[in-house]
Amino acid sequence: MSHDGHHSVVIPAPGPEFQAHTVAHHFDTPVQEFQSAKLGFWLFLATEILLFGGLFAAYFYFHEVYPETFRLGGQQLSWKLGALNTSVLLLSSWTMAMGVRCAQTSQKSKLLMYCGLTVLGAAIFMVIKFIEYKAKNDHGLVVFSELFSPYNEATGQLAWFKDYHNAMVDKAGVPLPHGHLFFAIYLTMTAIHGLHVVIGAGLILWVMKGAAKGRFHAGYYLPVDLVGLYWHLVDLIWIFLFPLLYLVP
């Protein structure tokens, strides 16, 4: 929009490979702009916590109602893949933190490198996730091709959780009640988390595009900082998902 000849504050670029940044017209100072965006983003992250909180509440609730089902359900998942993914995500969180640091210190090429590593981490995470989902599918625990099949009133069974009751039996061989609940919660939580991973990776790619043009430097690195926060949030949520789903206490 036109600013009607209003003249705005400009942060000069620290070197020729960087661009200057113009503070938005309705802010008086760059600090005000930075702090406003940051506060807004923290508020947004708070909403993300509460969004996932609903899922966590559902998890804890049914963990309380069907503890044995959940324990056995957790054993159907591969804790090794889970631990591997945890490590990948922690590493990528570290590269992202380093990336933000490089932006703060105007190190353009290192910023690009660390962001690239973070995206790589995201890709590895999603590949491992895919392997995991595929294994569930192959074992018939979660049949993805039957995802939209209707509930069968006569049998009380769900086609996309075909074989969970064969896998999940107690010591006497009796199927545990409602094993699909564990898998449904597992899938919902990891799928929504996975969606965040994909969105986060997209945002980092966007940051890299800007970084290549030299938009980010010690005077202005706000987008890098915010995307970094988002990425750490994705990590934060996984830190809780891992023990709850893979190592069901």
Add this chain to the structure above:
Amino acid sequence: MFAHLIQDPKNYVENPARPPEVDAYGQLTKLASTFSDVDGLFYFTYAVCVFFFVIITGVLLYSVVVYRRKTFDQPALSNVTHNTPLEVVWTVIPLIIVMVMFAWGFRGSLDMMTVPADARWYKASAKQWNWTFNYPNSAAQSFGELWLEKDKNAAFVLESSDVLHAFYMPEMRVKRDVIPGRNQTIWFNPTKLGEFHLFCAEYCGNDHSKMYAKVHVVTAEEYATKPWDKWDDANPAKGGEAVYKALCSSCHSVNGTPLVGPSWKGLFVKDASGALVGAQREVLVNGAKQTITVDQAYITESIKSPDAKKSVGFEKNNMTAFPALEDKKILGVIEYMKTLAEGK
């Protein structure tokens, strides 16, 4: 002025209970159970509310009249911005009042939650959109009507086989949601003879407003005759019609119009000789089309497991099964179906 409505023949439910009497203050109906705390607290709170409402509107009206701006530049008479004692008073006094209300209300609700040991246990089964009742020490069920003995504690196990419903008897002041998969309980002690409304108070779909039962509170002598178990063996079609009205009429018509399910008219027909025979019906058995003749076995199966032989043109899973319906009632229903037959 509204008499014509009250006598409207095509009304709400066929035969609702008599309109309840209104109590002396006009806001509630006359209490018919022992939960007098509800009325006491209601009117206490009501009085407190009226008191505060009168003060608030009184001050407002007085101010509007007395301090009305007469010239456009008239300043305010006072610029007081706070008065600590006053603010403390109007914080603390309401606090004390509401705590009294809380304690009173909680004590009253504890009574409602605690079922006396000597209560008679009934079962109320809710499903879209009717009520079925089981009685202690009696195999018979009643549909859409319930009989209780005056001054005897009556407790209910509430069951739902589909969605949320709520067991609500305004004159008894009791209400409890009926939740599928979980047995809720409710109890009261009816203290008045007569007929009472039982509403479903939790929205449950299409005919939510027609999910009604009439509750009869009767004397010990009448209760001993088991009025819910009256089944006239000489006239089973009449009993069958009652079952139809209570359980089946929301989905099956008797005039030939298909509703959610097929109409019952024409299930039995009169052949050329005037003898009653079952009609031919196309049904789906495991997805394969078959033609069958309507008979007692088919009707019984359709009531107990509706999807076994599904009439062509109607969806599966749309009828609730009635596996516990007694045989004599099923026979009554079939007799009633036969009365709908027309001659060729």
Add this chain to the structure above:
Amino acid sequence: MTTNVPAVDVHGAAAEARPKNFINWSSGFMSWAGTLDHKRIGLMYLVGVSIAFLCGGLFALLVRLHLWEPNGALFSNAQYNQIFTLHGAFMVFIFVIPAIPGSLGNIILPLMLGAKDVALPRLNLLSFYLWLTGAVLATLAIVLGGFDTGWTFYTPYSLYTNQAVVTIGLAVFVLGFSSIFTGLNFIVTTHKLRAPGMTWFRMPLFVWALYATSLLQVLATPVLGITVLLVAFERLYHIGIFDPRLGGDPVLFEHFFWFYSHPAVYIMVLPAFGIISELVSVHSRKPLFGYKLIAFSSLAIAIISFLVWGHHMFTSGQSTYAMFAFSFLTFFVAIPTAIKEFSWVATVWKGSIALNSPMLYTLAFLVIFAIGGLTGVILGALNVDIHLHDTYFVVAHFHYVMMGSIALAFFAGVHHWWPKMFGVIYNETLAKIACGIIFIGFNTTFIPQFIMGSRGMPRRYATYVPEYAPFHQASTIGVIILAVGIALMVYYLVASLFQRKKAMENQWGGVTLEWLAPTPPPLENFNEPPVVTNEVYDYSTLDLQTMRTPVK
């Protein structure tokens, strides 16, 4: 058009020069659709929520006309169920929640703070488009088979019913994020863009109220988002969390739903409190009584509202102990609310009360909210609530709060800031008449509902036992009167835009910053960035002849 210019309007001549304001500084579709100006976005919201209100009102009218006869006068049960659901969903999600923050909040909040815009203008525009998407999706849901679950989407019914629940769930999800982003924006704006000298306790109470509202929007709405998402998943994939057939628990849904939807009541009503606080002060020309207590009571209400959601579930199989806790905490909401009402009344006391139309709407609010709030106390008592829950008593109670109080406060605010927003003034006589009609119509509609509710008439009934007929008919007559009043209001407000009768710069003699800005305000609001040196609501600085405060 200039037949009746008030004698004190010393700016009339200057206004003839038509300086550029936010409405006419540029034109063309994209200058509106792509605008980042908070006033234009607010104006688009105002138009949008007004249309949503009229739609919701139309559904309400149909509901009431249907209930003229015990057996239902107009529709089948299925149609009736869809219409009352549409009424609830449109009014709650598309009208009431965004109404005041989206329209008046967007336009007035930055002006009151002395800022050039909200802190995050792009997000503001996004939030408007999310609102629009949600509204379109909800309308689409009507076409795609409609939905008949009630606005509460209680499971398991919402899982089994064969209609467009997924679409409306998506609409609610999107509308939720619209609401979150508005709240987020206001919090940042309030924190970071206050004019020099505007300390927290010099902020007008409308700002305080919007701030408390925003906290609720940000902290409560995400849980609604995940809940409707889970309902949608449940319908598509049968995950089973809320489905008792699959081992799920419908009561868990109620907990999740009311964790949002109880605070949502305060998301709706707090901005209304804010408007009333402003208007009571300006039109009584008197500093607000108990300013700090009102400001803190907004925050107190915001926080307590997270602790009381269980009072919507007293009959739904919660444990007795949860009911104990929820009932106890519920009564605490009554205290800050009572403080507000008393403070407003004390502000009117010994004021200089202008009986103009914004003040009439305000007075109507004070009376109606007294009834709405006090009947809430009746419902807080556990055993009484068990009797009254899900009856017309509850319906009447929350309409006294939502329709009677919030919509009236919204009308009051629109009348109050109309001259500032458009530079024109509406027909004052018609406004007073309309206010009277609305007040009478509203009470005629809902007082009978209190009576039949306490006598046991359950809500969401398409048909009813005949003994309630007189009350239903009185209520239907009331809603017709109400509709006439609202139609009249819409008429004279719209007409004022064409009659172009000029308003004064400071029409009512307000001393908050928005009255320092030119009328209508230009793109970046103030010619000179304002500096605050006075306490808020200090009318001693107001020159009563020119209605101006000395410009620093």
Add this chain to the structure above:
Amino acid sequence: MGHHHVSSSAMFFNVLVALLILTGITVGTSRIDFGAANMMIAMAIASVKASLVMAFFMHLKWDTAINKIIFLSSFLFLSLLFIFTFADHATRRMDTQWHVTKAPVDKQWVHPSQLVGK
């Protein structure tokens, strides 16, 4: 600019190592059965990890007070959802034990779970 805190690379690396070690501890403790304390231990370790990420990777330690309050309050309000929902569930059992006399279920009654179609 004064309000921007730049952390050292070494600190970031130390945090990473700590996080990876804690992940190992999580897996290790899950192999041992502590009974009811299992959940507490797992959540305690996860909380420590989360705090490390928040404080250092997310720079919350050097952020403004309001940002800290905002973000941490989301956990506070989330805990309200948890506490009240679980309080309801946990005390329902006490309800049946202490208040409601058990229903002498009639033989002829059929439990809904046994109904055809359930």
